[in-house]
Amino acid sequence: MIGEYDSTRMSVHTIDLQFHHRRSLCIDAFVAIEQKIAVINARLCPGHETELFSQKIARLKAIAASPAYSKQQRSAVQSALAEIEVLLPLRHDLVHGSLSIFKSDGVALAAFVNVRETIKLGAMGRLFTAATLDELAAQALSLAAELDLAVKPPRPQKGEVASAS
Secondary structure: OOOEOOOOOOOHHHHHHHHHHHHHHHHHHHHHHHHHHHHHHHHHOOOOOOOOHHHHHHHHHHOOOEOOEOHHHHHHHHHHHHHHHHHHHHHHHHHHEEEEEEEEOOEEEEEEEEEEEEEOOEEEEEEEOHHHHHHHHHHHHHHHHHHHHHHOOOOOOOOOOOOOO
8 A cells, every 4th residue: 555654665755756646646636626616507507607616516516407407307416416516525635725645554654734724733634545535536536527518419329311510
C-alpha cells in the first residue's frame, strides 16, 4: 500500500510527492464536476456564467423540469448534487488547506488544515491516507460522469429519426 511508510523502500520525499500528486488529482476531479455544472447551467439558464460554484449548484437545484430538462434528467442531477454537496467540505479543505504529511502507526497521512477553519486557539484539520485521496478523486470523477450522462439527449432508438434542435 502506498500510504504505508517503509523506510527501506520509500523516502519521505517520495511520499510527499505522492500526496501532492493525489491532492492535484482530487482537485482536477472536482474541476470536472464544476465544468459539468457550468455546462448544464449555461444550457438551462444562460447568463449566470460568472457565479460562484456554490451559486451554480443552488441555481441548478432550483431549475424545474421542462421539455429541455426532463423529470428523469432532473432527478438524476438532483441525486448527483446531493452526493456532491456531501463532498464539498472535503474539496474546501483540499483547496484552502495547507498540506502536512506525517506518519502515525506506520501509516503516512496527509493533514489538510483549512485556513478558513483556523481560530486563535487552534485549527481544524482533515486527515487522508493515500487510499482515501484516491477514493475521493474516483468518487468525484464518477459524479462528474453522472452529471454528464444525466443531461445528454437520448439517442434515437433503431427505426426512430432524430429531431433537429
